[in-house]
Amino acid sequence: MKTKKIFLISALLLLSATLMACSFPIIRVVKGSGTLTTETRSINNFNAIQLDGAGQLVITQGDTVALQIEAEDNILPYLKSTVEGGTLVLGFQDHFWQKSLLPTETITYSLVVTDLNAITFNGAGDMDMNLLDTDTLSITVNGAAQAHITDLTADSLIIQINGTGNVNISGEVNSQILGIDGAGTIQNGDLKTSQTVLTSNGLGIATVWVTDSLEVTFNGGGTLNYFGEPAIIQNINGAANITHLGSK
Template sequence: MKIKLGMFFAVLLVGLVACDDDFGIVGNGRPETETRSARYFNELSSSGSFNVYVSQGEERSIEITAESNLLPYIETDFDGDRLRIRTLGMHTLHETYPINIYLVTPDLEELVLSGSGRIETESFAADQFSVVVSGSGEIVTSVNADELDAVISGSGKIFLEGACGEAEMGISGSGIIDAYDLAAGDCKVVVSGSGSAWVNVEDNLDVRISGSGNVHYINFPYVTSSTSGSGQVINEN
């Protein structure tokens, strides 16, 4: 019986190691840069712990710097006008060097980030621009738009600069939207949870807070607000 139990645990251990080998891949410490084919896209979604940098330019391009054995597991594909960046299959990448992805595109209208990664962009102009963070990731972007939507679910962060006519912002969880450097004409902010927003509004500010989150504002808009909980609308002028 002892021999059989010993064999059982040995087989179990081998199975666990095999599963880890199948799904968890450790970087080999040798970073390389790979250029991939790119076509038209004006939307971007990134899922994982990647650092994505987006520049404005006429020639579209995708360049990835990562450890050589991880590169095959970083998937870039297109779904309509959206470029999707994600890990291939169910693999988990354990990088020892940061995974940096550099994109160039003339147009950009939407950024979607899930996980713990980061997206940083140069300035883009659009009629409508959308920013979405789900998880603990961070988006830093500059935009000039007629309409802007920014939404966080989780503990992530969004940093906005530029200008827009109308802005709608939503926070669910403990996330942060810092839009002091975004000059907005009208702005609506909805906070559910402990998250907070910082906004710069010229004309009208509409705030709805449920929970302990705060909305801080600068400039001198006309303010309407509804709060449920300990959250506050704070004039920072």
């Protein structure tokens, strides 16, 4: 009888271990080889970009869309570049949680766009772009991403930072709506605007250039620096600091 019980317990333990192995697959670690390679990807038309995770995004505006990815040869196969509902989604493939991908070199996405209306960063990506002419542009930063655009021309601009991201834009737009939840930074002192609306919840820092109207709401201890002589509406709940930097 004792032998029978021991056999039964052993069988149950073996079954339990098997079930646990099925439920929790073994995580495979893929460390970057250090050998960079470049791949050209075929993509459909899009007007929005979503970058998931880390990586350097270099964008230019042209006549046809194009994408080149530079990454380590054993990391590149796990990078996605799919167009979903007009949005180009870049980053690790959706099932990468089964592996631990550890790049040792920067992943660079070199992208040509015909038009661009929205960019979303989920993580710590970086973006650089020169010369963008579009109707509207929306930038959302979820995390610690850095976005830099030189010479933007648009009717309207919307920026939302959730976290500690940094956005730096120059050029000219008619209106901009800025939101900071956290400790993000918006450096738009070289972006000429007629109207600007800023809402900061936390410790956000913003520098803007406004000619006509500036509406500011602070919930916390944020900072606003502004150029121009706009009419100002202030809603301050906290210890915010507003500094006039003069005219441009």
